[in-house]
Structures are given as C-alpha cells and as structure tokens.
Amino acid sequence: MALLSQPDARAPLARAREARVKGGGIAGPRPSRRLPGFVLSVAVACAPAVVLAQSPAGARDPAALDRIFEQAMARYALPGMAMGVIEDGEVAWVRTGGETVAGSGEPVLPATLFKIASNSKAMTASLLARQVDAGLLAWDDPVVRHLPSFRMHDPWVTREMQVRDLLVHNSGLPEGAGDLMLWPEPNRFGREDIIAGLAHLKPERSFRSGYAYDNLMYVVAGEVAAAVGGEAYEVLLRREVFEPLGLDSCRVGEWSRAAAGSVAQPHMRTDTGNIAIRTDGDTVPAITSAAAGGIRCSLDDMLAWALNWLAPTPAQREWLSERQRGEMWAAHTPLPVSARNREWDDTHVRAYGYGWRLADVDGEWTVSHTGTLSGMYSVLMLLPDRKSGFVVMINGEGSAARTVLTAALLKYFTRPGSDADVNAFAARLESERTAPSASRVPDTTSRRPIEATFPGVRLGRYRDPWFGEVSVCAMEDGVRFQSVMSPLLSGRVMRVGERALVDWDDDTVDLEAWMDFHDDGAGTRMTMAKLDPDGDFSSDYEDLDFRRIADCE
Known part of the structure; x- marks a missing residue:
C-alpha cells in the first residue's frame, strides 16, 4: 500500500477543536472545517468477469467459493454479481459474473460501481465519528444544538434527542416512517422537507424503548455532519472518508457516469428475463437519501473499506481512533433474534451499533450490514476475531440470493466443509416461504x-x-x-x-x-x-x- 501522510496531523486537529461549532442550520454558507487525514491507496485483487483472482496467500478453499458463486448465479438467474472474500486480513478471493445491464455484453468487473444502499450508513457514522475525534461534536450533543430547526412530534423528544440517537434506530417512530419522502426516486423532497416532516410523524412507542429501523434519522445525521463540518455532506464524505481510505471509485452526490467507468444498473425480473430499470443518465444527480443509502462503490472499494475495520494499518488507526472504533461496534440498541437466526446460525444476541449490526453466529462474533434498493442488493459481513469477511453485490432482484449467499459464506468460515451450499439453504428458505400461512396478500383479480x-x-x-x-x-x-x-x-x-x-x-x-x-x-x-x-x-x-x-x- 502506498501511503502519503500529512507532515503533522496534530495541527489541523487542534485547529478543528478550536473551531468547534455549537449551533447552525442546514441553509447558508458554512466555513470549511477540514479534519486531519491522509491519502491512502489500497490495492485490491482484481479479475475479469467470471474469472477467479487471488492474493498471494489465496483462499483456504477456492473451490467451495467458486461453487457458492456459481450456484447462486444459476439458481437465481442474476443479471450480475460481484463477490469478494477476506481471510486473515488479506483479500483472498474475488469473482464477478454477469453484466452491468442485461443483454449489453458489458461485464461486471471488480471496479464496477453498485448501489450499496444501507451499507452507506456505516460510512455516514464514521464521518460523524471522525468529527467526534476532532472535537467538533460529541455523541451526546443534543441534535438541536447543531440543527435548531430539528423537531420531533413530541417536544420532550426534540429536546432530548442526541446525535448518537440518530444512528441506532430507537426514535420511537414506526419502522421505515417517512420513507415515502425518500423513495421511489426521483422525487421532489429535499433534506429540509425531511427535517420539517419529522414533526408530523407520530411515534408508535416511547423514545429509546426499542428498535425500529429508520432512514430519515440518517439523513438528519448527514445534515448534522454538514452543520459542524462547514461543507455539504457529500463534500465531507468524499474528503474525510473516501480520500483518506483510498476508496477512489466510490461516488456520492452528482457525478458523471462516463467518468465513473463501469456502472451496474438495477434490474427487475419479468417473464422474459431481467430488465434494467431506472437506469442512469449521463449525469447522475445528487439525491436526498445519500446519508441513509445513496452511496455507490465497487467491489474493490468495499473490500478496502472492510480491511480498514478488520486489519487497519497504522495510518488507518490515525484516521479513526480506537475509542471511536469501539463506539461504532458497541451494542447500542438490542435487536430481535428471529427463528431463522436461531435455527440457521445458533444466534443468541443481536444488536445495532453505529451503522452496523452485531450478532453471534455459531459461537463467533460478526459485524455486518445489508443494503436494499429496488433492483440492487448488497451485504458486507465481518468476522473480526478472524480478520475475515466477505462482500456481495447484486444488480437484480436478489433478496433470496443474498439471504442464502450470506448463510453459505458464513458457514464457509464457521462450519467449513459441511454447510457451505447455496442450494441447501435455498431449499430451506423456499420451504419457509411456501408455508400455508406465509402470504396475506388478498386476491385482487376482480379489479x-x-x-x-x-x-x-x-x-x-x-x-x-x-x-x-x-x-x-x-x-x-x-x-x-x-x-x-x-x-x-x-x-x-x-x-x-x-x-x-x-x-x-x-x-x-x-x-x-x-x-x-x-x-x-x-x-x-x-x-x-x-x-x-x-x-x-x-x-x-x-x-x-x-x-x-x-x-x-
């Protein structure tokens, strides 16, 4: 890895602390507050489509990984997929297959951009963690200190909501509350509309009493970062996350499709096959939901992002302190453990950190997240004690494929040689979904x-x-x-x-x-x-x- 560090990272850190901001809104010019950093380029194993590429160490069982990849592509007729595996702190195996657009002949490559959807949340949280390290804000700061226009339905919750609460899904709102202001895209809602709309979303439970997944709070979190950082969220993310970690292909905000190179497009499945939907134009516009799920990255970049957490270099440890890394992976909100979690993975505990899900799987600790947008699916799974993990990105209707791939790849690590089989997990999943009471969709054929x-x-x-x-x-x-x-x-x-x-x-x-x-x-x-x-x-x-x-x- 090539590393170019600033001569003295302490000076800008001190300046950032001196410039700490206690208030501000989302409108109007802001002075720039650059956090200390460095430029890091990460070399990740690359391969042409459907060709295996390994690091010098190689995968422990590349044949098993090939089988998992091929079974998923065939069983779910995926338009395209990119998959990479890290073992003991090194990229050990990478494979891609299919096309960026079905029928185009353009192969999916390790450098192909995919929508990572909610895997964006950990990047947003890490931006805030960098600002905490720099003294620009604290996790227990009231949100209204930085966004005076912020309002929840209950005035007490408005006053008590802290920055940390924006990241852990404990607001009391119903699951996915207000998401119709984000999707389907494109729409006309701006971030100021999100903040104004929160006051009218009624809670279903008391504040901090339980978990219900939300996206709007991450949009607010991005605006908090912008308020204290003196730049738009997109500018800060590129400068404080992408550039220091060498995530050179990742895109957020407005960007040129041609300049980005290979870009996967989302697909829906029809009777005639996979059809690309909501395809990008020449200029990809900035979107309101960026901080919650609007980032695009390549497999190369997602593996580099994973390595920053699994096996950080000394320079990466300067990028984010051990204290803030611990905060990111601390269990802040308990999550329910489903019957499938217990039966497939022997899971006993699940929780949410800052942009990450935490769980035990077959006696091993995992840190992960998924990403879901119409026609795009991803998963990033880390097994920190092994310094190992995997990334999967799909540009089609891949909900079931992601579920069984995650299960099979986990077993590759936790039960080697026994359960790492896509078809076996697919059969188990299909048996769950064909149970007599599985569907509650009414018959509307008389419409x-x-x-x-x-x-x-x-x-x-x-x-x-x-x-x-x-x-x-x-x-x-x-x-x-x-x-x-x-x-x-x-x-x-x-x-x-x-x-x-x-x-x-x-x-x-x-x-x-x-x-x-x-x-x-x-x-x-x-x-x-x-x-x-x-x-x-x-x-x-x-x-x-x-x-x-x-x-x-």
Missing part, C-alpha cells in the same frame, strides 16, 4: 377501473402534513391518484369489491395501496395501507393521514 360516482371514493385534492398534496380526480382514463412531491406515485384508482386500490403506472413501484375515505365531522379524511400487509416497510402508506383541502381543478 376494474373505478367510476367517479363510486360512493366509496371522495374526489378532491388532499394534503398530508409530511407527504404534501395529492389529487384524486376524474380524468380521461378514469379516476387517478397523483402526488405532487413524488411523481412516480401516480396511478389509476381501481375497484376491488367495495374498496379502492391504486394501481401505480410505474411497474417498478414496489407495492400497491388501498385507499379508504372517512368523514369525521371535521371534513373528509383519506388513509392508505399496503396491499401486502407484510410488504417492504419503506412503503409506509399507513403513516399517511390526508385531509381534503379543495375540489378537483
């Missing part, structure tokens, strides 16, 4: 376009305090639902029995939604709910509470 005079629908314009305005109005092709702030949430209103259902125009919008209308004495309300009650929590229609504000224009 037909709804009439404007249907008594179960009240036409008009409606407003929700955090999601904004929508219309339910008669148009040439029937009654339509249209969102002002999230244009992809537009579709025809259908009748299913005596209920109304929105059939979204865009097939990539994950879940359809029921619409229900009520008169409560103060006017007409409209509420919504997922067609599939067990569907992805980011489709948080249940948190919406629309009030009719005007007639259709």
